[in-house]
Amino acid sequence: MNTSxxxxxxxxxxIFHVMYQKGFIASxxxxxxxxxxxxxxxxxxxxxxKGFLRAEQLIETDLDGKAVSDERAPxxxxxxxxxxxxxxxxIAAVIHAHPTTAIACTLADISLAxxxxxxxxxxxGAIPTVxxxxxxxxxxxxxxxxxxxQFDALMLARHGSVTVGGSLQEAYSKLExxxxxxxxxxxxxxxxxGRPLPxxxxxxxxxxxxxxxxxxxxxxxxxxxxxxx
Numbered sequence: 261m262n263t264s265x266x267x268x269x270x271x272x273x274x275i276f277h278v279m280y281q282k283g284f285i286a287s288x289x290x291x292x293x294x295x296x297x298x299x300x301x302x303x304x305x306x307x308x309x310k311g312f313l314r315a316e317q318l319i320e321t322d323l324d325g326k327a328v329s330d331e332r333a334p335x336x337x338x339x340x341x342x343x344x345x346x347x348x349x350x351i352a353a354v355i356h357a358h359p360t361t362a363i364a365c366t367l368a369d370i371s372l373a374x375x376x377x378x379x380x381x382x383x384x385g386a387i388p389t390v391x392x393x394x395x396x397x398x399x400x401x402x403x404x405x406x407x408x409x410q411f412d413a414l415m416l417a418r419h420g421s422v423t424v425g426g427s428l429q430e431a432y433s434k435l436e437x438x439x440x441x442x443x444x445x446x447x448x449x450x451x452x453x454g455r456p457l458p459x460x461x462x463x464x465x466x467x468x469x470x471x472x473x474x475x476x477x478x479x480x481x482x483x484x485x486x487x488x489x
Contacts (some may be wrong), residue, residue: 267301268294269315271428275355276304280311284357284435287311290420291335294428295345299323302342306333321326339401344408344424353428358420361446368419370449373440373480375462380441382469384413385476387438392417410479413438418422 272292279285290310293303299322304310305350308317320328323345325338335341341354365372372387380387388411393403395416404422407414413434414422421438425431448454456462459477466473 265296265320266303268428269318269380270278272302272304272318273313273315275428275432276310276313276433279355279357279435280327282436284439285310286358290357291337291341292353292428292431293338293341295351300328301341301345303338304335308335308443327335328439336396337400339396339398340404340422343401343405344422347405347408348401350426351360352426353424353431355423355428355431356437357419357423357435359435359442362415362439362442363419365442365446366415366419368446370442370445370448370454372415372438372445374456375459375465375480376445376448376454377441377454378457378461380437381457381462381465383437383468384434385411385466385471386480387411387413387415388443388479389417392419395419400449410475418436458483 270311279290288307288309291304293301296302300320302318302320305317305319308417319330319332319334319336321364322328323342325334325342337356340356344351344354366389371389375381388407390403390407393400404414412424421435423434423438425434431486445454463473466476
């Protein structure tokens with residue numbers, strides 16, 4: 261194992277321990293991966309408790325999901341990771357978590373795609389919700405493709421989140437932002453509020469974050485990043 265691989269193993273283990281402590285995952289829920297090279301990723305094995313994850317419980321696979329020099333099975337959600345890596349070469353890490361409030365929002369028909377929080381608009385553009393697909397299937401990976409091409413943070417209806425980045429830290433930071441946004445919007449709805457910002461301000465924030473306002477807003481207006489029933 262090279263130094264880069266050793267560092268990634270350590271980083272993945274540390275990220276999982278933080279996610280467990282924060283309540284973003286429980287028991288064997290969730291999974292994460294990182295690129296080891298153009299056609300190799302490091303990902304969690306199936307069925308392990310992530311709060312007590314050890315480096316040896318991570319395995320290498322190719323971009324077809326086949327384990328490299330290992331007989332253990334990778335995460336059942338590997339299709340999500342492979343889809344993200346195939347769609348975008350800039351993605352170096354993928355995190356799938358089960359953040360409580362964000363999942364509750366998908367059950368309560370509260371969309372995280374509306375531009376209500378300026379920090380989220382600037383940093384992420386929008387947080388779309390992917391229509392429900394059976395977890396752990398190839399179809400689940402296919403379902404995120406139209407969304408992951410444009411957005412770095414997604415909600416999977418009734419299931420969990422997917423965040424991506426140029427590093428594990430970046431993908432994790434987007435997970436924290438996603439769940440924090442969900443907590444704020446959920447409480448705002450309980451208080452009778454939660455209205456989105458004016459479109460002109462959303463456009464300004466999108467530009468400040470380096471996003472294409474026409475592309476993001478057209479997808480929101482077309483319903484492609486709203487909560488699907």
